[in-house]
Amino acid sequence: MTMSERVPGTNRATQPVTDQGYSTLETAGGHWMQVTDVAAYYGDRMAISEISMTIKPRSTTAIIGPSGCGKSTFIRCLNRMHEVGLGNNRVTGSVLLDGHDIYGRGIDPVQVRRYIGMVFQRPNPFPSMSIYDNVVAGIKLTRSPSRTELDEAVERCLNQAALWDEVKDKLKASGASLSGGQQQRLCIARSLAMQPHILLMDEPCSALDPIATYKIETLISELKRQYTIVIVTHNMQQASRVADETAFFLAGEERVGKLVEFGPTNQLFTNPTDSRTEAYITGRFG
């Protein structure tokens, strides 16, 4: 059974979303998301609201905006991480993965996260595990594959994450013994091992130096040929380098993040339609 057959909510048939026109793209192997009128709350406080966007398959979508605009909150809504933790965090609206509502009734967030991988702001390899075990940590949660299968997965994912050559001789070393940039690529490899439909990256380079950042950006450009990527970044240059589409978030006076503008990266940076977008990308605030 391949991963692409095991979509969340398998009791529901894949609904062709003709008005979006992505059903044909999905059959071509790409995975897409449709976000409609999403709002997220921390307890009673609304953090983002009225967010709608379409995340196109096999492309990179960047979320930019000043601190506190809710971009990290938003990306955490895409794999149901927002509801993790203390307090009464909740999300309203709908988020579809290939047409299936990930917030649908009876959908287990655990299942959702197996299809939507996430890379965090700070590299977070598991320090008690070897590099090898870090990569296969997710696979081992669901089943007990053969040693050969695991070996193959480790080599494939580390290759995809452009880390194989640097670590192939020390796969038994602790995952935390690597440099920050290597750790982050290890975390990417760890997510790729789950063969996710979507890869979410929450400011993946914010803790890295420029060379490590460059490597991750190159990697993102490689990965989007196969995966659908959503990346939050505070770095506008990064968005313009890696993203096909860019969304600009901004929090108003009530400190509720809203989507101000969403479009092809090129257009958003050269010819923004909203004056606030223009003010932000030209550096007049934020």
Next chain:
Amino acid sequence: MTTRDVENEIASPASWNVQGPPIFARRGGVGADDVFKWLVYITAFAVPAVLVAIFILLVIDAWPALERFGLGFVTSSNWDNVKEQFGSLPYIYGTVVTSLLALLIATPVGVGAAIFVTEYAPRPLRVPVSFTIELLAAIPSIIFGLWGFFVLTPVMRSTVEPFMKSAVGPLPVIGSLFQGPSVGKDLFTGGVILSIMILPTIVSISREVLLAVPTMQREGMLALGATRWEAIREAVIPYARVGIAGAAILGLARALGETMAVTMVIGNSSRKITGSLLTPGYTMASAIANQFTEADNPLYFSAIVGVAALLLVVSAIVNVAARLMIWQISRGVAKGGNRG
């Protein structure tokens, strides 16, 4: 002064290459800083000095017995104050067995409670639950002893011990731990009461350690599609394992020295070591507490002090071994510490 003049003045060596007016005052005599320094030196050295002094005094007082029985003081199980034969092996055995049993029971329970408090308990339950558990630590030892004597002992004799005998007794190897009549006042009950007494230590330290695990570790595992329990098992506990080991060790240290409650439930008998937990026993601490008032001749007294010295040595060895172990594990983690 024109700009040019200023430039000239700066450029001219005569105006700056000389010593300026004095700015540093020489300090003489003893300042408050020195006094404080010596004060903290003294306090820091006073603590190990007390330990060393206690040990030396114990050895001096115990010397007659140690000299007379030599290694037999530790290896012989014949303790007879009438015949003046003193071998303390049953006491050492009782201390080690009850403490290990307590550790075996209290560690899983304590870590489980700590996991509940940090990971599962709804917010309004957190504080009351951990507060109540820590209140256990405030209960005086003698009260545990009374409870053990009047409540725990009868229950152990009538229910728990017969059950263990029928359930575990027939098994090979481990079954030998549950042989003989259920007396209630025995090593098993001693271990059980100790496990309750060391629980607060294990819970509170494990809880601190679990709280210190970065959220990113938990979320990293959740993001791979782990359930809550899987994230705890695969990410949180491995990250916290060194601290959890430390919590267990501190619990063990407390169990080794605990006197009053154990004395009241262990049966206080220095009969032969049988290998079964269902035999009355003695711990080193309970032997000292029970016998020091009866020590009417010098050799008897000396033997009891000898047991005290041994208890000190055993406690020290356990602590050192534990710390070496923790150090070894933590070095393993430190080697791979986050260099992000």
